[in-house]
Amino acid sequence: MSELRHVVLFGFKEGTSAEDIRKVEEGFAALPSKIDGIKEFEWGTNVSIENKNQGFSHCFLVTFEDEAARDAYIPHPAHQDFVGVVRPLLTGSLVLDYWSRPE
Amino acid sequence: MSELRHVVLFGFKEGTSAEDIRKVEEGFAALPSKIDGIKEFEWGTNVSIENKNQGFSHCFLVTFEDEAARDAYIPHPAHQDFVGVVRPLLTGSLVLDYWSRPE
Numbered sequence: 101m102s103e104l105r106h107v108v109l110f111g112f113k114e115g116t117s118a119e120d121i122r123k124v125e126e127g128f129a130a131l132p133s134k135i136d137g138i139k140e141f142e143w144g145t146n147v148s149i150e151n152k153n154q155g156f157s158h159c160f161l162v163t164f165e166d167e168a169a170r171d172a173y174i175p176h177p178a179h180q181d182f183v184g185v186v187r188p189l190l191t192g193s194l195v196l197d198y199w200s201r202p203e
Numbered sequence: 204m205s206e207l208r209h210v211v212l213f214g215f216k217e218g219t220s221a222e223d224i225r226k227v228e229e230g231f232a233a234l235p236s237k238i239d240g241i242k243e244f245e246w247g248t249n250v251s252i253e254n255k256n257q258g259f260s261h262c263f264l265v266t267f268e269d270e271a272a273r274d275a276y277i278p279h280p281a282h283q284d285f286v287g288v289v290r291p292l293l294t295g296s297l298v299l300d301y302w303s304r305p306e
Contacts (some may be wrong), residue, residue: 104250105247106265107210108296116262129305142305144301147298147302149277149300149302150298152297156297157264159208159210159301161303191257193255194256195251195256196262197251198248198262200246201245
């Protein structure tokens with residue numbers, strides 16, 4: 101069955117404290133309990149040995165129930181509050197959504 | 204249970220033919236049948252409405268049995284052959300591996 105995946109990569113500014121990074125990890129992990137329509141959620145930090153992560157240290161993988169859930173998530177106040185907290189800490193972020201294949 | 208995920212993003216050069224892109228998609232999708240230790244494989248093309256995909260159009264998500272499988276995958280001839288075919292077509296690629304949390 102095809103799933104709607106939402107891939108989010110974060111890279112943190114040099115000097116960001118471990119505590120601030122932990123708050124971001126916990127803040128993201130709290131979103132599924134605040135916003136409806138999130139079917140699966142997982143995340144982790146880069147352990148690749150290929151050195152092709154382009155400065156991104158964190159990957160969050162959100163699976164939505166459907167497109168409507170994804171569309172409601174983006175402007176949701178809990179999500180926007182989180183974005184406001186995390187944005188000043190980041191060198192960059194990357195977002196790519198896809199419907200998984202094979203179906 | 205924690206899983207070892209291997210996230211690969213591709214962006215194609217402007218003018219890359221649909222046929223060449225299809226060959227890359229099929230070539231990647233064929234790797235799990237050629238290389239041991241791949242537990243799950245899925246992929247898809249960007250449908251995000253946030254415009255934060257930084258030129259990447261394709262996401263491939265490979266789940267390895269363990270770290271040894273990941274380490275064997277990278278230099279595997281079938282993988283290296285595939286890399287040789289795809290590299291000239293790309294503006295860029297990004298690779299990030301993570302152990303999924305929560306465990």
